[in-house]
Amino acid sequence: MTSGAAVAARDVEYSVDGTRILHDVTLSLSARRTAIIGANGSGKSTFARMLNGLRTPTAGSLQVLGLDPVAEAARLRSRVGFVFTNPEAQILMPTPAEDLALSLTALPKKERPAKVEQLLAQYGLVGRGDQPASALSGGQRQLLAIAAVLATDPALVVADEPTTLLDLHNARRIGDLLLGLEAPLVLVTHDLELAARCDEAVLFVDGTVDAIGEPAEVIDRYRRMPA
Numbered sequence: 001m002t003s004g005a006a007v008a009a010r011d012v013e014y015s016v017d018g019t020r021i022l023h024d025v026t027l028s029l030s031a032r033r034t035a036i037i038g039a040n041g042s043g044k045s046t047f048a049r050m051l052n053g054l055r056t057p058t059a060g061s062l063q064v065l066g067l068d069p070v071a072e073a074a075r076l077r078s079r080v081g082f083v084f085t086n087p088e089a090q091i092l093m094p095t096p097a098e099d100l101a102l103s104l105t106a107l108p109k110k111e112r113p114a115k116v117e118q119l120l121a122q123y124g125l126v127g128r129g130d131q132p133a134s135a136l137s138g139g140q141r142q143l144l145a146i147a148a149v150l151a152t153d154p155a156l157v158v159a160d161e162p163t164t165l166l167d168l169h170n171a172r173r174i175g176d177l178l179l180g181l182e183a184p185l186v187l188v189t190h191d192l193e194l195a196a197r198c199d200e201a202v203l204f205v206d207g208t209v210d211a212i213g214e215p216a217e218v219i220d221r222y223r224r225m226p227a
């Protein structure tokens with residue numbers, strides 16, 4: 001399959017121990033910002049995890065940034081930035097400065113401290129660089145995690161419910177930040193206001209794509225579905 005789309009899936013399936021979690025997923029994502037919506041357990045996270053190779057299809061074909069997630073897994077992971085719901089999953093170092101530096105290995109060593117300071121300022125973490133990351137608030141930890149992901153300059157950003165744990169202010173801030181990215185964004189979210197601000201939306205129902213298109217229309221369809 002060749003395609004100019006960031007994500008191209010045809011008849012993708014994902015099964016675990018004989019249970020089909022995703023089936024017949026066929027779509028092409030080329031909008032700058034795509035929202036993935038749907039009920040709990042509909043398969044959104046499983047699909048999102050396929051986009052950086054954390055899950056691999058058990059049938060069908062998938063290309064992400066033109067790469068095969070199985071044969072070119074390492075290349076794919078280096079190009080896709082994945083933001084988890086829980087920032088604890090991705091803060092690896094004791095302090096924010098060390099954590100950010102870990103994302104800057106492409107820079108010459110002597111340039112890293114200045115870049116770390118610039119990132120701390122950009123993400124509202126001035127003065128926090130050398131404090132324990134554990135002393136940051138939940139929102140600050142999510143900002144740090146996003147800063148670390150974006151510092152690698154990913155060609156595609158996939159975010160799985162990145163604002164769920166955040167208060168109104170930080171949810172807004174992080175939503176704005178992600179929607180303002182230049183890199184294409186695939187955003188799994190239950191926040192339908194955020195989804196409405198994307199350029200395209202995909203509705204998952206029972207492990208497959210039920211609708212794809214204008215966010216307002218897809219959200220309306222989702223709202224009208226019986227519980």
Ligand SMILES: Nc1ncnc2c1ncn2[C@@H]1O[C@H](COP(=O)(O)OP(=O)(O)OP(=O)(O)O)[C@@H](O)[C@H]1O
Pocket residue numbers: 016021038039040041042043044045046047
């Ligand atoms: N490794 C696994 N083994 C067994 N079942 C799994 C596995 N991963 C996911 N599932 C099941 O697949 C279904 C889809 O899960 P997934 O996390 O993709 O849903 P989701 O749409 O992201 O849900 P939510 O909105 O609750 O986060 C769920 O029923 C889940 O329990």
